[in-house]
Amino acid sequence: MSDKIRILGLMINARHGVRHEEKTLTQPFEIDVEITLDLSKSAESDKLEDTVDYSIVVSVVKDVMQGDHCCLIERLAGLIIERLSEKISEGEITVRVRKPRAPIEVPFKTVEVELRREIKR
Secondary structure (H helix, E strand, O other), X not given: OXXXXXEEEEEEEEOOOOOXXXXXXXXXXXXXXXXXXXXXXXXXXXXXXXXOOHHHHHHHHHXXXXXXXXXXXXXXXXXXXXXXXXXOOOEXXXXXEEOOOOOOOOOXXXXXXXXXXXXXX
């Protein structure tokens, strides 16, 4: 399957991390969601019910990012996939979470975690 829906560069401020200041001060996170599934039906029908509603995906990501504190961005990505799996019945979900202000002592662009899970029901 090669059809994909991608939502790239969601920018959400949140409080996640191991250090005290990361738990109390908001910092920017960037999130990408890629959903691989058969889009042939929606490509023909032009009906929202035949595809994945982007607004639902964004709502799930926002809820996770603004929800309970997580120490690791790996956990954030895992929670996003878990919650999206409740909305998507088959295919593959890839989530990338970036933390451009991670507490690292040398110059860097970003820290990124990518998780990919196959969904089957």
